[in-house]
Amino acid sequence: MSGSWNGSVGPEAMKRLADHAVRDVAAALARGHLVLHLGPFALALRTDNAAARDFLVSMYANCPVSLDQDTMADFSLHVRPPNLLRRFVRRQVMPDPGFYFPSVPLPPRMGPLALEMGMNMAVALQCFRFAIYHAAVVADETGAIVISANSGGGKSTLAAALMQENFRLLSDEFAIMQPGEPLLLPYPRPVSLKNASVDIVRAFAGNDAMSGVLHGTPKGTIGYRRARKSDIAAMHRPARGRLLLFPTFMEGAKAEVKPVEAGDAVMRFIAGSPNYHVLGEAAYTSLMAFADSIRAYDITYGNTADSVALVRELWTQGGAA
Amino acid sequence: MPAGPNSDTWRWRANARHYRTHVLGDVTYVYCHLSGETHMLNLVSMAMLDLLVQRPYSLAELADAFPACLDVPVAECPPAVVARLFGELDDVGLVERVSGA
Incomplete structure (x- = not known):
């Protein structure tokens, strides 16, 4: 179903998110190498937003993930500042699923909302298998x-x-x-x-x-x-x-x-x-x-x-x- | 000569190979292979589509034949109503012109 196989290891045999050290998860997230295998989809996530990361670690603890940069994914999502300025000054965050859609920039503490909205957009607007x-x-x-x-x-x-x-x-x-x-x-x-x-x-x-x-x-x-x-x-x-x-x-x-x-x-x-x-x-x-x-x-x-x-x-x- | 389905000389038909149907209660869902669109037809529109599968009709012929197909007098299904129903089928591409250019 998903195009996310990592060698011969299917999602069922993968480690859960909670089985990985948080620092490894954070490093993989920062590089965009964390792939979440959930249902029929594999989603590559990238963010350095602490609120989004903490939310992910807590709420998706039981989901299979891979932290391998070679893992294929169906969609990708980057939760990031809208521009360079907003990384440092009056910081903001927004979901970037790889295509433009109107999205209100949010304060960094709302990273979880940006993450969830972005995951919704990725499936709703990019899935054509189902x-x-x-x-x-x-x-x-x-x-x-x-x-x-x-x-x-x-x-x-x-x-x-x-x-x-x-x-x-x-x-x-x-x-x-x-x-x-x-x-x-x-x-x-x-x-x-x-x-x-x-x-x-x-x-x-x-x-x-x-x-x-x-x-x-x-x-x-x-x-x-x-x-x-x-x-x-x-x-x-x-x-x-x-x-x-x-x-x-x-x-x-x-x-x-x-x-x-x-x-x-x-x-x-x-x-x-x-x-x-x-x-x-x-x-x-x-x-x-x-x-x-x-x-x-x-x-x-x-x-x-x-x-x-x-x-x-x-x-x-x-x-x- | 008027264009489109208002022309009395043009004849029209429905090609059943161009669509699939599925009845759900009083309505029929029609999937058109040519457009990729799904249409919801009521009993009357579906009856017209079925009639147009049998042989080509001009709009005038259809106005004569359709009330009988529904088993109602012409007064209950006047030509203007037939033309409107036909126009809806034409608008969504479920009928095609076969002659009378």
């Missing part, structure tokens, strides 16, 4: 729940809550679909939480599951819920979609479920894809098979407990244990 849809995905042994929502819809909070219900995390940001067949591939990175969601998830997941909090970012307060060791261990195990949800969080709203016609659900799902039209027939084939295998619902809720109860009910209705 169909990418903007959605979170969790799964159990019977299938996957795909949560599609615009920013603020509660996608990530719901995904984090379902992790607590023993669903494994496939991805917080992307439903990654195999071309030609409706298999969803894991890409278990930290779950990005905004504003009130940070404390809500911290309350049920615990401090150890969370990153530090970034206040005053362009997106408000940001925190991350880490992918668990078991999520990383299952990162090469795809899942078939069974439930497609379009959640809407409204403070104080009564919990409601409304079925969505498959035809309508598919059109909404395509609207959240950066590369469906590029992949053409392969994406069409897998998406139609996906549409045949799922039930789709709009769900509205006013708190996390209600959202979990709704999803549990829908999941059980579909025949899951």
Whole structure:
């Protein structure tokens, strides 16, 4: 899958990030030799931003990495100052995935946000091997729940809550679909939480599951819920979609479920894809098979407990244990 | 002579080898091999596409034949509606002109 083989050593046999000395990790990061092998992608990272480095070491501790300069990668990402001046004066940092996209320079303490945004951009705009849809995905042994929502819809909070219900995390940001067949591939990175969601998830997941909090970012307060060791261990195990949800969080709203016609659900799902039209027939084939295998619902809720109860009910209705 | 699908002398057809279909409830998703685009058609538009696969039609012939195909009187599917539906299929490249230049 990934073009990241290091001699005969596959990602499964590679050392985890936590198995390397921090100074070796920092040196490899500074030279751009650290390659993160996560799900179907190998990403070469380069940065000397201390906040980004510390975040990576903590939140990706269980991910296989190589520190070898000859390792091939699918994408590369440089988290760096926007120019030479901003390396030294009123320092700033921004993600550079190797192509131009509009990005607000951030203060150095927001290196983790630059890192995560850059990793999102690298996959969303450079991946053409798989169909990418903007959605979170969790799964159990019977299938996957795909949560599609615009920013603020509660996608990530719901995904984090379902992790607590023993669903494994496939991805917080992307439903990654195999071309030609409706298999969803894991890409278990930290779950990005905004504003009130940070404390809500911290309350049920615990401090150890969370990153530090970034206040005053362009997106408000940001925190991350880490992918668990078991999520990383299952990162090469795809899942078939069974439930497609379009959640809407409204403070104080009564919990409601409304079925969505498959035809309508598919059109909404395509609207959240950066590369469906590029992949053409392969994406069409897998998406139609996906549409045949799922039930789709709009769900509205006013708190996390209600959202979990709704999803549990829908999941059980579909025949899951 | 007017250009495009408004010409009464031009005849049009749909070539089923140029697309794939998948029915999802009341709509059909059509993948066009020529454009690489996916289109969502309702039952009426899909019926017109199926009709145009059978043989070429001029727009006037289509206006006559399509209501019968739907089993409705002409008053419920007047020529202007047929022309609009046809125009939508033409706009997305699912029909092609075969004669009448």
